[in-house]
């Protein structure tokens with residue numbers, strides 16, 4: 001029933017919105033009773049084990065379920081047009097578990113007290129959040145969160161994956177969205193031990209996740225992605241390197257459909 005699918009898709013999208021904004025409050029210590037740094041502090045060993053387990057659970061869910069082979073397997077149980085929405089819902093659930101069960105760790109790694117420096121770091125945090133949101137729209141926000149898939153189902157039209165982008169932020173770095181998250185996690189005027197554990201574990205996850213994503217893109221786009229990889233840095237922009245910087249390259253890299261090889265599946269994009 002397409003209309004039920006649409007409501008399900010909207011519900012999953014709302015779960016993403018809630019978990020994203022809660023994540024900002026959780027990691028930015030924005031007045032929550034329990035956050036990455038605030039809450040009852042117990043013994044360090046068990047707390048560390050629980051915290052690393054929670055990040056690992058999120059990382060495994062988020063990366064494993066985004067791989068083409070896994071998508072093909074679980075589309076035997078979940079209709080193709082609901083695959084992405086279900087993925088988004090499960091990712092939000094894994095994050096909710098992390099928020100609920102996280103155990104802060106005592107101790108301070110740094111605490112910047114100079115007002116201007118604090119302000120600068122806080123501005124960095126919000127710039128990182130803005131980079132995340134803007135990048136989702138550059139990739140294709142509605143595909144990433146499953147709504148274009150359920151909408152195509154309502155209209156009875158085939159879903160076509162969004163094209164690969166080489167413009168705007170994606171002309172400067174290959175992973176602007178993940179760069180935004182890295183900035184959000186590291187830009188803390190006060191870094192507690194718990195916050196540092198979270199940040200290091202998430203950084204490790206982002207490094208592994210983007211490597212897996214690039215493996216899929218290499219298989220799908222082949223030499224086009226290899227050329228993009230040669231021209232554009234992974235995370236940190238360099239003024240002299242961007243997509244199409246070499247004369248005549250733009251056309252060769254192309255912005256057309258992504259998949260000459262087996263399509264990544266009708267459910268839409270993967271994730272790092």
Ligand SMILES: C[S@@+](CC[C@H](N)C(=O)[O-])C[C@H]1O[C@@H](n2cnc3c(N)ncnc32)[C@H](O)[C@@H]1O
Nearest residue numbers: 139163164165170175176177178269270271272
């Ligand atoms: C959550 S997004 C993250 C994209 C990228 N790793 C980043 O950090 O900006 C993951 C999806 O984006 C897709 N993707 C990666 N680079 C892209 C690009 N330049 N244009 C369109 N989609 C892209 C991947 O195929 C994957 O389905």
